Amino acid sequence: MKSLQEIDVKPRVHEQPAQLPGPAGKPVHDMPPENRCEPDDQLFRVVDRLHHSAIASATLGISPISLLQAWQDWALHLSISPGKQQQILRKLFRKQVRLAKYTADYACRGQAAGCCIEPLPQDRRFSAKGWEKFPFNFYAQSFLLSQQWWHNITTDVSGVTGRHERLVEFYARQFLDVWSPGNFALTNPEVLETAVREGGANFVRGFSYMLDDAMKAARLSPDEPPAYAPGRNVAVSPGKVVYRNQLMELIQYAPATDSVHAEPLLLVPAWIMKYYILDLSPENSLVRYLVAQGFTVFCISWVNPDERYRDIGLEDYVKLGVMAALDAVEAISGSKRIHTAGYCLGGTLLAMAAAAMARDGDDRIATQSMLAAMVDFNEPGELGLFIDESQLAFLEDVMWQKGYLDQWQMAGAFQMLRSQDLIWSRLVRDYLLGQRRDDNDLMAWNTDATRMPYRMHADYLRQLYLNNELARGQFRIDGREVHLEDIRAPVFAVGTTGDHVAPWKSVFKLVNLFDTDVEFVLTSGGHNAGIVSEPGHPRRTYRKLAYSYGDPHPNASDWQEQEPELKGSWWPEWSRWLKQNSSGSVPARDIGSAERGYPPLCDAPGTYVKVK
Numbered sequence: 001m002k003s004l005q006e007i008d009v010k011p012r013v014h015e016q017p018a019q020l021p022g023p024a025g026k027p028v029h030d031m032p033p034e035n036r037c038e039p040d041d042q043l044f045r046v047v048d049r050l051h052h053s054a055i056a057s058a059t060l061g062i063s064p065i066s067l068l069q070a071w072q073d074w075a076l077h078l079s080i081s082p083g084k085q086q087q088i089l090r091k092l093f094r095k096q097v098r099l100a101k102y103t104a105d106y107a108c109r110g111q112a113a114g115c116c117i118e119p120l121p122q123d124r125r126f127s128a129k130g131w132e133k134f135p136f137n138f139y140a141q142s143f144l145l146s147q148q149w150w151h152n153i154t155t156d157v158s159g160v161t162g163r164h165e166r167l168v169e170f171y172a173r174q175f176l177d178v179w180s181p182g183n184f185a186l187t188n189p190e191v192l193e194t195a196v197r198e199g200g201a202n203f204v205r206g207f208s209y210m211l212d213d214a215m216k217a218a219r220l221s222p223d224e225p226p227a228y229a230p231g232r233n234v235a236v237s238p239g240k241v242v243y244r245n246q247l248m249e250l251i252q253y254a255p256a257t258d259s260v261h262a263e264p265l266l267l268v269p270a271w272i273m274k275y276y277i278l279d280l281s282p283e284n285s286l287v288r289y290l291v292a293q294g295f296t297v298f299c300i301s302w303v304n305p306d307e308r309y310r311d312i313g314l315e316d317y318v319k320l321g322v323m324a325a326l327d328a329v330e331a332i333s334g335s336k337r338i339h340t341a342g343y344c345l346g347g348t349l350l351a352m353a354a355a356a357m358a359r360d361g362d363d364r365i366a367t368q369s370m371l372a373a374m375v376d377f378n379e380p381g382e383l384g385l386f387i388d389e390s391q392l393a394f395l396e397d398v399m400w401q402k403g404y405l406d407q408w409q410m411a412g413a414f415q416m417l418r419s420q421d422l423i424w425s426r427l428v429r430d431y432l433l434g435q436r437r438d439d440n441d442l443m444a445w446n447t448d449a450t451r452m453p454y455r456m457h458a459d460y461l462r463q464l465y466l467n468n469e470l471a472r473g474q475f476r477i478d479g480r481e482v483h484l485e486d487i488r489a490p491v492f493a494v495g496t497t498g499d500h501v502a503p504w505k506s507v508f509k510l511v512n513l514f515d516t517d518v519e520f521v522l523t524s525g526g527h528n529a530g531i532v533s534e535p536g537h538p539r540r541t542y543r544k545l546a547y548s549y550g551d552p553h554p555n556a557s558d559w560q561e562q563e564p565e566l567k568g569s570w571w572p573e574w575s576r577w578l579k580q581n582s583s584g585s586v587p588a589r590d591i592g593s594a595e596r597g598y599p600p601l602c603d604a605p606g607t608y609v610k611v612k
Helices: 039-059 064-079 082-109 136-154 162-178 189-198 201-217 286-292 314-333 345-359 381-386 389-402 407-417 419-432 441-447 454-466 504-508 556-562 571-580
Strands: 239-244 248-253 259-261 265-268 297-302 338-343 365-371 491-496 518-523 541-547 585-587
Touching: 039 389, 064 162, 064 389, 082 136, 136 162, 162 381, 189 201, 201 419, 239 314, 248 314, 265 314, 265 345, 286 297, 286 571, 297 314, 314 338, 314 345, 314 454, 338 345, 345 365, 345 454, 365 571, 389 454, 491 504, 491 571, 504 518, 504 556, 518 571, 541 556
Parallel strands: 265 297, 265 338, 338 365, 365 491, 491 518
Antiparallel strands: 239 248, 248 297, 259 585, 518 541
């Protein structure tokens, strides 16, 4: 695989040289004096940062102070709440009585009248038939009651701040998940049944898988060629890179129809992962679907930054990413109006650019589509548990040493949010059942993470997650505030019911923040799988809302309860909406425009996506 240094970045026509600016495009040495430290003070600060980085290697990047503050807040308030103490003791006694009655009924009659407790709808750990038999049903019921009791202990303690309560409850749940009876061979009926059926061969296979994973983690075995690789079996939609600068490559895809809609479409993916979530295998590629619908599609492919990018900030991503891409799309297509769509944080970035353009009287954005993208970070879900002043200061010091946030740190945080599905179920399946799940394109993409520059990551965590500056109208571009209510282009927004990264009710808030018409779709699935929802995908459903600017603002929960569920993919709804907001058709466009200074540079998927 090519490294960044091996990629040809020689300047071409309309291709920026790879010199890297400081914040907002300024060289680091031009930073104002108040942002610099005296030499002695800087030395002491360096000592602190190195010490924090050393601690982070043992805590997976989590601030121990932040966690200690939460537990201290909870424990101290619980210690002066005798009523709460009596309540949880009474709950413990009642749960023990229910469990004893359940066990006695089963011992006497061979079955119980009913379960003590039902697992939550998303908890599938005890869904197999084997968990209905004794003693495994006892193990499962006992564990679920314990889990519920700890939820009672960690919540509704008077005086504890809301964030500390959520943090304590989250980590208590993570700790309990470790001791689930499903995680151990002797208390998991599926594992025991498999061992009897296969004569223990599952344990032999599982042990070999564990050794193989350990050697790969320690880099003691050669890397196997990946099952999916960009340009081989994913990211294979035909096209060319038509523009490149130090932050992104812009891909234009080949037309699939003789005529195309007059307005081209620019896709802005998140910079956390590689762009090809939008162009996976041919059968579930959103890019390929849009091209077949007659759209001229452009897509940004972000660079995978290293230490040289440490001083690239969030504003640089707006200017050198979205705005530079819009300039190129306009020049190549000849269209003054451009459809835009942003996925995840790419949508947030697009909203920043759109608000700045609206502020400055630039009306090139014809429509704005927000795919699982938040603009209000007041309630970011469980991901927000990792964001407070202590955690950010700690994380900034970790990133300062390397100049970027490494992939494994991001992956670890996201896996903790869904530890049942992404950690423990995988360990049981691989190492106890001896079953290796074949990779699919979405799983392969999910492991193809990117690094993030020190300054940019600190900017977006502090300005968006911690201070919520974009929704409050305090975020600045070119030194001036941008306001989401300035956006007048019609908006299409998508939320997903199982989203743990951008909870759909937080995405829904843009209906109230944009002063324009909004068509909102709530689809089944998670943050990634809900977006990759091609027509014909089994069991997909969605709801839709057509909000007209000036109407009373809807309540998210009320709307969800009242709106009927529709079968199928949301992609045709989006295509219909884009066509409805297009002005007609033109002959299919050639790729690039040499006469305008944008000749094709190389075949899609380009070079940046291949940098590890």
